Amino acid sequence: MPAATVPKNAISTGAGYLYVAAMASALPANTVAGSIFTDTWPGAWALLGITKAGHEFDYTVNTDTIEAAEYLDPIMTVITGRVTGVKMELQQVHATNLKRALNGGTLAVSGSGATQLNTFQPPNVGAEVRTMVGWEAQDNTERWVMEQALQVGSLTIARNKGSANATLPLEFHAEVAASGFPFQWWTAGTLRG
Numbered sequence: 001m002p003a004a005t006v007p008k009n010a011i012s013t014g015a016g017y018l019y020v021a022a023m024a025s026a027l028p029a030n031t032v033a034g035s036i037f038t039d040t041w042p043g044a045w046a047l048l049g050i051t052k053a054g055h056e057f058d059y060t061v062n063t064d065t066i067e068a069a070e071y072l073d074p075i076m077t078v079i080t081g082r083v084t085g086v087k088m089e090l091q092q093v094h095a096t097n098l099k100r101a102l103n104g105g106t107l108a109v110s111g112s113g114a115t116q117l118n119t120f121q122p123p124n125v126g127a128e129v130r131t132m133v134g135w136e137a138q139d140n141t142e143r144w145v146m147e148q149a150l151q152v153g154s155l156t157i158a159r160n161k162g163s164a165n166a167t168l169p170l171e172f173h174a175e176v177a178a179s180g181f182p183f184q185w186w187t188a189g190t191l192r193g
Contacts, residue, residue, distance in 0.1 A: 010191055014138030015054035018088065020100060021045040021132040024178075027145060028134075035189025036140040045134060048090065049097060052167050055088035055135070057144070084146065084174040084182045086133060087153070089167035095120045101155050101168050104129035133172050141192045144185040147177030 025044035030037060062081040065074035090097050095118040099107050104123040111117050123129070134145040153171030158164075174182035187193060 012137060012139075012142065015051060016135055016137045016142075018048035018051070018055060018086075019045040019134040019136070020048045021134070023130050023132060023148065025132055027147075027184075028143060030143065030186050030188075032188040035191065037136065037143060037186075037188050038140075041134065041136070045132075048088075048100075048133075049092040050090070052089040052091055055086055057135070058083075058085045058087070060084075082182070085152075085171055086135070086146070086149075087169075087171045089169045091165060091167055093157070093166050093168055094118075097168055100131065101151055101170055102128075103131075103151050130175065131172075133174075141188045142185070143187075144183055146172065146174040146183045147179055147181070148175045149173060150175065 019041055021042075021044045026042040028037070028041050028045075029039045031039040060083045061079055062083070063077050064080050066076045066078060068075050090101075095107050098120055099105050102122045104127065106119075106121045106123075108119045109116060110119075128150065130148050130150055132145060132147055133149045134143065136143045149172040151170050152173045153169055156169060157166050159166050176182055
């Protein structure tokens with residue numbers, strides 16, 4: 001048998017760009033030309049900001065086994081749940097990102113410019129707001145969107161000396177959206193197909 005040539009052409013690099021939008025915002029059109037996405041994200045989507053070390057997209061399936069006394073191996077593995085999420089540490093510590101980190105609340109702004117005062121109050125328990133979270137690869141060949149997500153991580157802001165800057169560690173979990181999916185992932189071009 002001749003040696004196989006293992007493909008090495010679909011490498012994905014770079015942190016890409018994280019986006020956030022209010023629930024029910026329009027999704028990207030996903031226009032593809034030249035094997036990349038050429039459209040911009042709709043106006044309701046805002047860049048989430050820079051991160052300490054990029055982000056981690058996680059898809060976990062929870063399972064359990066059906067067993068029988070007559071067999072050592074499971075008879076069947078059944079899915080009992082799944083969790084889709086994304087984790088990141090935002091480096092831009094400001095009131096708008098704090099509001100995103102705590103799933104809403106009230107952000108009041110008074111004054112402007114050098115006299116601007118921003119006052120944030122967290123949401124009441126049960127009044128949290130879901131959000132949409134999206135991402136696009138740096139080379140514009142991959143995109144995903146969680147159409148309904150809640151920030152579920154513990155917010156711990158560490159203040160240290162030197163270059164150990166403060167961050168907002170976030171972990172969004174996707175919920176089933178109106179589309180029926182916890183997330184949608186798109187790729188552009190035959191290389192990513």
